[in-house]
Amino acid sequence: MQGPRIISVEANSASFFSRNEFLIRRLHSLTGLVPVGAYMCIHLITNASTLGGAPMFQKNVDLIHSLGPALPIVEWSFIFLPLIFHAVVGVAIIRSGNPNLSSYHYVGNVRYVLQRATAWIALAFIAWHVFHMHGWFHNEWWLENVANEDLGGHRFDPKHAASTAALALEAPIRKLAYFIGVVSCVFHFANGLWTMGITWGVWTTAAAQKRANWICGAVGIVMTVVGLSALVGVAKTDVVAAQAYEDTKLQMKQEEEQRVAAENKRLSSLTAEERLAERKAREANH
Amino acid sequence: MIQSTSHDSSAHDTHHAPPAQFTVRVLRQDVPGGSSYWERHTVKRENDMNVISVLQRIAANAETADGEKTTPVAWDCNCLEEVCGACTMVVNGKVRQACSALVDKLLVDNPEEIELRPMTKFPVVRDLMVSRARLFRALQKVKAWIPVDGYYDMGSGPRVSAESQEQAYPLSQCMSCGCCLEACPQYTKIELKQEEGETAEAFQARQKEAYDRGFVGAHAISQVMLFNKHPTGAMNAGERLDALTAEGGIQACGNAQNCVAVCPKEIPLTTSIGRAGRATTVHVIKKFFDR
Numbered sequence: 001m002q003g004p005r006i007i008s009v010e011a012n013s014a015s016f017f018s019r020n021e022f023l024i025r026r027l028h029s030l031t032g033l034v035p036v037g038a039y040m041c042i043h044l045i046t047n048a049s050t051l052g053g054a055p056m057f058q059k060n061v062d063l064i065h066s067l068g069p070a071l072p073i074v075e076w077s078f079i080f081l082p083l084i085f086h087a088v089v090g091v092a093i094i095r096s097g098n099p100n101l102s103s104y105h106y107v108g109n110v111r112y113v114l115q116r117a118t119a120w121i122a123l124a125f126i127a128w129h130v131f132h133m134h135g136w137f138h139n140e141w142w143l144e145n146v147a148n149e150d151l152g153g154h155r156f157d158p159k160h161a162a163s164t165a166a167l168a169l170e171a172p173i174r175k176l177a178y179f180i181g182v183v184s185c186v187f188h189f190a191n192g193l194w195t196m197g198i199t200w201g202v203w204t205t206a207a208a209q210k211r212a213n214w215i216c217g218a219v220g221i222v223m224t225v226v227g228l229s230a231l232v233g234v235a236k237t238d239v240v241a242a243q244a245y246e247d248t249k250l251q252m253k254q255e256e257e258q259r260v261a262a263e264n265k266r267l268s269s270l271t272a273e274e275r276l277a278e279r280k281a282r283e284a285n286h
Numbered sequence: 287m288i289q290s291t292s293h294d295s296s297a298h299d300t301h302h303a304p305p306a307q308f309t310v311r312v313l314r315q316d317v318p319g320g321s322s323y324w325e326r327h328t329v330k331r332e333n334d335m336n337v338i339s340v341l342q343r344i345a346a347n348a349e350t351a352d353g354e355k356t357t358p359v360a361w362d363c364n365c366l367e368e369v370c371g372a373c374t375m376v377v378n379g380k381v382r383q384a385c386s387a388l389v390d391k392l393l394v395d396n397p398e399e400i401e402l403r404p405m406t407k408f409p410v411v412r413d414l415m416v417s418r419a420r421l422f423r424a425l426q427k428v429k430a431w432i433p434v435d436g437y438y439d440m441g442s443g444p445r446v447s448a449e450s451q452e453q454a455y456p457l458s459q460c461m462s463c464g465c466c467l468e469a470c471p472q473y474t475k476i477e478l479k480q481e482e483g484e485t486a487e488a489f490q491a492r493q494k495e496a497y498d499r500g501f502v503g504a505h506a507i508s509q510v511m512l513f514n515k516h517p518t519g520a521m522n523a524g525e526r527l528d529a530l531t532a533e534g535g536i537q538a539c540g541n542a543q544n545c546v547a548v549c550p551k552e553i554p555l556t557t558s559i560g561r562a563g564r565a566t567t568v569h570v571i572k573k574f575f576d577r
């Protein structure tokens with residue numbers, strides 16, 4: 001059943017952004033949770049494993065880097081591009097508002113301002129952090145001339161995970177920067193989770209929003225503890241011992257690779273009958 | 287000695303003894319788009335004054351605190367009982383209705399002075415009078431009514447459950463005062479100037495378009511929830527949600543929740559915003575797959 005139509009919303013010749021404002025804002029909200037927020041949580045949990053010692057951290061890093069040549073594709077499509085989208089739209093959103101905290105000191109208003117302040121901190125921190133550890137791009141010229149030791153870029157080596165992370169964060173000023181960055185990102189994520197629930201209409205009544213606030217607050221506290229425990233982890237890391245472990249492990253891995261290669265080479269030089277005979281001998285042995 | 291708060295305005299507590307007179311600082315503006323300036327007035331305190339009666343004394347006196355002749359300060363009011371919204375202004379930095387802003391209570395916070403400013407999000411017509419045209423345009427944009435007029439008899443309406451009425455009643459109390467918009471950090475001022483040689487119609491059309499592209503505001507979002515909840519109003523639910531997902535729609539809200547904190551009618555605006563967030567999401571997805 002349709003009632004009579006009243007005045008229609010007139011289509012106007014607006015820009016792409018304004019015509020798709022709703023969709024873009026919803027995508028901004030969504031990317032805050034997945035993939036960006038979800039990635040941040042996984043990232044902080046992985047980093048917290050430095051508390052478990054160099055071997056444990058190395059194992060987790062190896063797992064991520066087992067993606068091999070697919071890793072940059074995954075990084076760019078699931079982390080960097082969504083994050084850049086969230087950040088670019090986020091800056092546009094910040095500019096669209098006009099904070100009035102000095103007149104209205106409500107908790108919600110404080111959080112509105114903090115959400116924007118932590119967005120700026122997150123933007124600056126993440127940009128620096130990704131340069132500091134990762135280098136932004138892994139092309140040879142860039143690594144040699146820009147993301148190099150002098151400029152403090154690309155300090156993390158996934159093959160020497162614990163030792164390079166600990167070295168990169170040795171200076172107290174860097175630890176402080178990471179402390180501020182992690183706490184800001186986690187606040188932004190946890191508070192964003194709460195506003196997201198209103199944006200999408202998951203929690204609507206004041207009572208439900210209050211309950212959700214407890215849950216988001218708990219997520220925030222847990223992720224803060226997890227995030228900061230990584231800082232404790234690197235602080236406790238013995239760089240020399242960690243490096244010794246990583247080198248031994250690398251050497252063992254290389255030796256294993258060489259052994260496998262030699263064996264493959266030997267096998268490929270055998271005739272089919274010889275290989276069959278060898279296999280029979282091995283089975284008889286068991 | 288601890289004294290309990292008393293309703294007696296001539297309280298004996300020396301700390302709260304009301305002054306015999308006080309200063310009123312008014313932000314004045316002579317013409318739309320003109321520059322504004324502060325003017326100070328001295329007003330003798332009387333019992334049971336509200337900001338409207340203060341403005342009446344100022345108009346009767348028409349003299350500044352320094353004894354200079356001045357024009358009466360212009361303001362707007364109507365019901366004098368906080369149901370029409372016409373007298374909304376910024377009193378001591380907070381948006382509220384002048385008619386329900388009691389002077390003795392304001393003097394408890396600051397015994398010397400009361401500060402009056404027009405709302406900052408609407409174009410000033412003169413002094414404390416603003417044009418809330420954009421607020422009303424937003425109600426038009428979202429079709430905040432139930433269309434029952436026509437050439438044919440639509441019959442009697444469907445019954446509305448008591449539960450649904452209970453949900454709707456608080457929303458129906460909105461008096462279009464604009465407090466929620468004034469306090470909203472995402473609702474920014476739109477003020478256009480009529481160009482030389484531009485006809486009134488052309489100017490209004492331009493203004494309407496500018497208003498439609500700006501944020502509709504919490505009051506309009508809440509009215510959508512009110513009328514979409516009504517069984518007859520629900521017939522146009524899709525059109526209202528279309529308006530809420532158009533440019534300047536619900537997506538412009540940044541969840542600061544100032545609106546609900548300042549609404550004099552205590553309308554659960556953020557619940558409406560949450561419900562509208564859900565309804566628009568479902569609506570947009572449905573529309574995409576029904577295409």
Ligand code: HEM
Pocket residue numbers: 028029030031032033036037040086087088090091093094115116119120122123185188189191192193194195196197199539540541
């Ligand atoms: C660690 C990285 C980040 C994470 C995990 C993250 C996560 C989130 C989440 C979950 C939301 C809630 C969305 C909603 O309310 O609907 C959000 C909102 C927001 N984010 Fe981020 N974000 C990150 C980085 C950034 C950056 C770098 C910026 C921009 C400089 C930014 C700007 C914003 C803004 C302005 C909002 C508020 C949106 C609104 O109120 O509608 N975020 N973010």
Ligand code: SF4
Pocket residue numbers: 466469470471472473503504538539540541542543544545546556559
């Ligand atoms: S919740 Fe939305 S509408 Fe209400 S004050 Fe905040 S930004 Fe404005």
Ligand code: SF4
Pocket residue numbers: 371459460461462463464465466467504505508548549550551552553555
């Ligand atoms: S919702 Fe409340 S604050 Fe907003 S216009 Fe209506 S009565 Fe005023």
Ligand code: FES
Pocket residue numbers: 362363364365366367368369370371372373374383384385386
């Ligand atoms: S005069 Fe109607 S609300 Fe103040």
